[in-house]
Amino acid sequence: MGRRRKSRKRVLLKPRKTIPKIFTCPQCGQKAVKVTLRELNELKEKIVLVKCGVCGLEATFKYNSVFQPVDYYHRLVDKYVAGEI
Numbered sequence: 001m002g003r004r005r006k007s008r009k010r011v012l013l014k015p016r017k018t019i020p021k022i023f024t025c026p027q028c029g030q031k032a033v034k035v036t037l038r039e040l041n042e043l044k045e046k047i048v049l050v051k052c053g054v055c056g057l058e059a060t061f062k063y064n065s066v067f068q069p070v071d072y073y074h075r076l077v078d079k080y081v082a083g084e085i
Ligand SMILES: [Zn+2]
Pocket: 025, 026, 027, 028, 029, 030, 032, 052, 053, 054, 055, 056, 057
């Protein structure tokens, strides 16, 4: 009868929403592109900064709640391919 207790102790690994996502840079090829959310208090606006920690390639986008970090990354790649950054 004492056996049931054991199974309750199992720890579930919670997926963390705020974990930074790292992507491969289209310019230098390093896995160093981070997507971070920034809040501009004065403007009450949220922006998303996508930046490579190796070569410094970066772009900012307006925060959109339906977007995943990978979506911003793809927009960075699009800009890069288009020669905008
Ligand atoms: Zn880079």
